[in-house]
Amino acid sequence: MSEILLNAGTGEVEVVEFIVRGKHYAINVLKIKGIVTIDEVMPFPNTREEVAGLTNVRNEMDVVIDLSFVLHKVHTQDYKKALGLLCEFNETKVVFLVDQVNGIRRIGWNDIKQTTNIKAETLSIGSLMLDETIIILLDFETITIKAGIGNMWEAGTVSEDTIVSRQEKIMVVEDSRAIREMLKCVLEEAGFSNLKLFENGQLAKDYIFDLKEKFGAKFRQQVDLVITDVEMPILDGYSLTRAIKEDDTLKELPVIIFSSLITEELQHKGKELGADAQLSKPSMNELVKVINMFFGK
Known part of the structure; x- marks a missing residue:
């Protein structure tokens, strides 16, 4: 495991860069438990459109979120051609469908620009430019919350x-x-x-x-x-x-x-x-x- 994963407060982070419908995105490498292939997805009845369904990962049933729909409002058609980023949020394992994984990048947090003039929720932590390519660092927790997955806080539940x-x-x-x-x-x-x-x-x-x-x-x-x-x-x-x-x-x-x-x-x-x-x-x-x-x- 590299030094950056062992030390804190360095001002740096390692991210996994991936592609969805030709656009470049990233996630903190520490959030990924694995990159998996998808054989089949069993649809859930009456769920939000970004939730593709359930899939079998290492003999466990995990929820699948279709990032193509989240980001571009276009459903993934062939799951076997996609890859899955296996993560765990809100005490629930989630597989995020992507088209391609490019590898790991080391960046500085100060290289990430925050868009403050967009009033709506952008589903991003920020953006950066690497090798003339714009990469969006996605806010996976918010994506998961908006998909209605995991243990959520509800008003009136504070003991x-x-x-x-x-x-x-x-x-x-x-x-x-x-x-x-x-x-x-x-x-x-x-x-x-x-x-x-x-x-x-x-x-x-x-x-x-x-x-x-x-x-x-x-x-x-x-x-x-x-x-x-x-x-x-x-x-x-x-x-x-x-x-x-x-x-x-x-x-x-x-x-x-x-x-x-x-x-x-x-x-x-x-x-x-x-x-x-x-x-x-x-x-x-x-x-x-x-x-x-x-x-x-």
Whole structure:
């Protein structure tokens, strides 16, 4: 396994580049459990159009999402000519159909541009240019949520014993609009109304370091806790955590890493950086419980 997969906060990421209907896309290599061939897909009755059905992968039934339909509104006609990216989101294994896999690329998060002037959900983390080719880094969690797959949070499901009525100041750093809004709803339902939302790690870092410049050691009067995703354009969550924890003034600020990349195998990354807690999406109720622990409830 290469060094980039073992170290955190390097500002780099390895992605698998793939093609769907002639266009180039990418996914973080850590999200892929395997690249598989598809023999047959059994359709599901009464499901969303992007859900092709079920397929047999290594003697397990896994859900298949047709990226051709998600991205271009055209169904894949011949599954045997496609490849499947086997991933796990929302505690469910998902196979994403693609036309071709080009290989692994190493890139810097600061090379990924975030499109902020598009108001609608773009289903992308960002885009970059490599060898004069535009590559879109897709937001696979949002694609999975929109397909209605996995364990979703629903309004009214926060446990009664976790509900608080406090004014602690919480920063939420999450590039996906869908998940950012979901986190906002969860935290507000749990009683936290003093929230600041950031769409990438650089914006959050600039805000925190501005607080340090203005207030010095008293910056904690302005922020009590940071919740950050890992995969974000410009500056990723690991690099944000490192910047906070390596600063003599900011290092006592609690940081919770909340990401689909949090697995037993990758827990060491956040620990090396000094993250105070790490939780895997979409454990929303567990997130609220952990927040309450930090605030002594």
